Amino acid sequence: MLDLEFAQLTDTGPTREHNEDYIGYVAPEDQDRLRTHGWLFALADGVGGHAQGEVASRAAIESVLSGFREAPRDEPLGALLQRLVRMANTRVFDAALAAGREGAGMCTTIVTCGLRYDRLVVAHVGDSRCYLIRKGETQVLTRDHTVASEHARMGLLTAQEAAEADTRHILSRSLGGGISVSVEVNDYQIFAGDMLVMCSDGLHGAVTSSEIAAIARPEADLQKAARRLVDLANLQDGGDNVSVQLVRVRGVERVGMYRGRPYKLR
Numbered sequence: 001m002l003d004l005e006f007a008q009l010t011d012t013g014p015t016r017e018h019n020e021d022y023i024g025y026v027a028p029e030d031q032d033r034l035r036t037h038g039w040l041f042a043l044a045d046g047v048g049g050h051a052q053g054e055v056a057s058r059a060a061i062e063s064v065l066s067g068f069r070e071a072p073r074d075e076p077l078g079a080l081l082q083r084l085v086r087m088a089n090t091r092v093f094d095a096a097l098a099a100g101r102e103g104a105g106m107c108t109t110i111v112t113c114g115l116r117y118d119r120l121v122v123a124h125v126g127d128s129r130c131y132l133i134r135k136g137e138t139q140v141l142t143r144d145h146t147v148a149s150e151h152a153r154m155g156l157l158t159a160q161e162a163a164e165a166d167t168r169h170i171l172s173r174s175l176g177g178g179i180s181v182s183v184e185v186n187d188y189q190i191f192a193g194d195m196l197v198m199c200s201d202g203l204h205g206a207v208t209s210s211e212i213a214a215i216a217r218p219e220a221d222l223q224k225a226a227r228r229l230v231d232l233a234n235l236q237d238g239g240d241n242v243s244v245q246l247v248r249v250r251g252v253e254r255v256g257m258y259r260g261r262p263y264k265l266r
Contacts, residue, residue, distance in 0.1 A: 003251035007222035010243040011230045020046035020053030021200050021243040024061045026068050036073040038116030045200040048106035056092045056108035063088040077114040081123035085183045092176030107176035118252035123185045133195040138213045145173035196247040206237035222246045
């Protein structure tokens with residue numbers, strides 16, 4: 001049986017007046033929902049003047065969480081998360097139109113993680129990240145949708161140049177930036193002992209992956225680890241909102257798939 005432990009924290013930071021990040025999750029109500037839907041974690045980092053970033057991120061997360069709760073039984077996680085993120089894009093786009101002039105430039109990043117049986121699906125838009133920490137090794141499961149990152153992928157910038165470029169904070173994709181959006185979706189197998197770290201750029205822009213791994217250790221108290229990560233980001237930068245979700249995988253249920261239906265593996 002899939003068994004998780006998690007903690008989450010969002011912080012305005014020492015210099016910002018508003019927290020434009022928003023986080024949320026859906027836990028299964030019982031073992032039946034655990035198998036038919038699983039768990040969902042979601043994090044968004046809003047952008048926009050007149051506090052509209054707060055509106056964008058909250059609208060996106062509430063849309064995704066609501067859609068997950070109402071999803072049909074056994075809908076494949078990859079298709080489900082892609083559908084929900086696209087629905088969230090429509091929700092944010094419509095909210096920006098409804099806000100008139102104040103909604104100009106209103107958008108948000110989003111990263112979602114769905115877990116079911118022994119599978120993890122990550123769907124994201126923007127530069128909020130998901131890390132996987134496994135046996136002390138850290139892997140970034142998302143790629144930043146920023147202008148600098150896109151230039152690096154095209155070979156126009158080196159990785160070091162992209163990390164220092166002024167365009168590293170300019171999003172190349174976002175929710176609400178247009179009537180449609182390209183959602184990046186990836187599927188992974190997970191194992192007992194894995195740790196997932198989802199965060200906004202207020203964290204990963206200030207704290208290195210090695211520092212994240214050192215704090216989010218396998219034996220760490222997750223709530224204390226989340227607090228330490230946020231405090232470190234505020235200490236080393238402090239110029240942005242900071243949000244983090246930590247998910248420890250304590251056990252999984254190994255399954256195979258036949259004609260779209262899972263069956264238990266021994």
